[in-house]
Amino acid sequence: MNLEDIAKLAGVSRSTVSRVVNNDARVSDEVRTKVQATIDAVGYRPNANARALASHRTRAIGLVVPEDFSRFHVDSWYPLIIEAMLAATRDAGQTLMLIMEDTFSPGAGKRVISQFVDSGRVDGLLILQHSYRDHLSVPLLRAGVPTIHIAESDVTGTSWVDNNNLAGGEMVGRLFADLGVHKPLCVSATLEHVPTRRRLDGFQIVYPDTSVLITNHSLAQAEEALLQRLRDERYDAIFAINGWLAPIVYRVAATYGLSIPDELRLVSFDDFDVEMSERLQLTSVVQHTTLLASRAVRLLIDLVEGRAPPGEPVVLDSVLIPRGSCGSLVTASAQGGAAEE
Amino acid sequence: MNLEDIAKLAGVSRSTVSRVVNNDARVSDEVRTKVQATIDAVGYRPNANARALASHRTRAIGLVVPEDFSRFHVDSWYPLIIEAMLAATRDAGQTLMLIMEDTFSPGAGKRVISQFVDSGRVDGLLILQHSYRDHLSVPLLRAGVPTIHIAESDVTGTSWVDNNNLAGGEMVGRLFADLGVHKPLCVSATLEHVPTRRRLDGFQIVYPDTSVLITNHSLAQAEEALLQRLRDERYDAIFAINGWLAPIVYRVAATYGLSIPDELRLVSFDDFDVEMSERLQLTSVVQHTTLLASRAVRLLIDLVEGRAPPGEPVVLDSVLIPRGSCGSLVTASAQGGAAEE
DNA sequence: GCTCTTGTTGGGAGCGCTCCCAATGCATAC
């Protein structure tokens, strides 16, 4: 069943059916109704491949995830954002193709371009990765592939969507200051990740000399490192720059019999596991995961269709949700310095 | 850059280049080498859409995930299996399209067929879902869409890939019997899920009159339900039919001061978070997640290409990994009744 | 010598669309 068949059934030309399918204005209401009725009656679906071949547009976008993304299940970021992107893509009438790439290996960019862009599988790319040390940004930029990074980037010319990490970090700093914190400790998995670094930058606006503990992405090793640090030294507050570290802070505090928030105040980023945050009474700066995903998808489609210029970052507001873990004297439900487009 | 261009550069015909690209045997070695060299030199990539249009094969498969899959991050099943499928798909030279569907809503099957199969986006489907109460199996079966379910199914005629749930459940039962367990409790999220039910069936071969506690997929509610049950009644062993329930058992046991394994023996299914299992010393029946994924992908591609008949289930062996949580007297590293192909 | 097979190559037709241009009808303006 193809365009021509529908045309014959409806007594019009192939072109007219095509116009109806594509919502082209140049069809009389009368004809449109008739054609649409025939389409619905026979359950006709235009062939995506023929469309793509003729129009040079696939109506599909690629989501690039790092090779080992399942190792990062310590937080539920990946399923959550993938789900949200899937919903946004579907709403836009497009499809989502998953691309797994070892973005640290030199050929990554070329591989993705040749296998997915040049072969006409996707119109553009969404990049989800945990470090800026990638081999993706530059080749993609040079090849002119429409691309949105889901994370603040420091490669000039790239388009990205992210929360306001700097403002968020600063908010945590101000909160600590208001609470009279003297000696805070920042805990983070890696500072190679731009958003993480920016959060720390923001915090350091208020506490320039703060201690920082860099662990890695293993739960066990992070716990070990924190145990050791808290044995050696005494802090009155902890800023868990990456949210999945927060449960570890609780465990370590329990080990040393430190009460949260009385002896140790705690604030974290990435409030996407709300059930857990509520249970732990964890004060945190939220990630608008769903919003982030839908903005990214829309921006990418706009980029593909030439409605948006490349290189325009989108920054979403940071919001701090005060709960029990930071102690009292919480007045702030402050807003970050928004810089919407 | 297309076939014709390469043909001109290499001094052969379009057909010959096509044969080289598709690894067709009917090309002399001499010509093949020459053509391949030109292809490599200019970095030519065949257009996937033109190929699909001409051959009626997209070389893409669709992975159907349930609408709310991120809610099920209580275990890391989704990221893990998606990652493994992505790898398997890539190895097979194909691509993976993600499809999110509310498989409980009546139109699900028709929607997936019309939007992804009829429109020529994918050649076949992989189904990942948490209940058999779906509106997918029957329409897909009727429409003759190549489909593999990643979970034992009781709809006749469907092809599926799964571990041997029955044998696994029975193994846990035998282990309990060997350990002298008198009054076990089985905990599970829902028995609507066929694999879950089959695990219980297997367990009941040994303990026909076992108590069963059905909770749901919320961590908090599961904990509440178990707390209540263990307050009311005394058990000497727990079988966590779904692996993510195991940490809850530990929490509840700690609440009542019950030591594991001395006062309460514990065995679970789904040993895919090995780090956690090791830390908790959790005895469990493993899921061959990676193997499951690659078998499913290969089987689907075989189905699409007519190399495998539909309706043939693939059952992987169940293996029990004994650790501390079940107590001593562990002899079994038994194998389930394998029924390979 | 001839036919028959086998191995290799070339090119036409067509997959189902979109895009462009031409054609038509009809209302409006002079």
Next chain:
DNA sequence: GTATGCATTGGGAGCGCTCCCAACAAGAGC
């Protein structure tokens, strides 16, 4: 009345492949 514009419709060309059949050469068998 004729010229001009706009709204609507139709059909050709072509997107870049695959598939099929024809063509040809070379060797085998009689």
